[in-house]
Amino acid sequence: MTDTVRFRCNNCGRRFETEVLSEAEQREARLRDRPTFAVQCPECKRTDIRRGWE
Numbered sequence: 001m002t003d004t005v006r007f008r009c010n011n012c013g014r015r016f017e018t019e020v021l022s023e024a025e026q027r028e029a030r031l032r033d034r035p036t037f038a039v040q041c042p043e044c045k046r047t048d049i050r051r052g053w054e
């Protein structure tokens with residue numbers, strides 16, 4: 001199960017929505033030493049992003 005989260009790119013300012021692991025699944029992934037966060041900007045491919053559009 002995933003959550004849809006809004007992100008904004010710090011580089012180009014592009015706003016986008018993407019699906020990420022839910023909180024519980026992030027915990028689970030950490031326990032298993034798997035990567036939990038691999039979201040990148042669809043425009044410039046940077047990972048310098050932050051949550052929220054405000």
Ligand SMILES: [Zn+2]
Pocket residue numbers: 009010011012013014041042043044045046
């Ligand atoms: Zn960008």
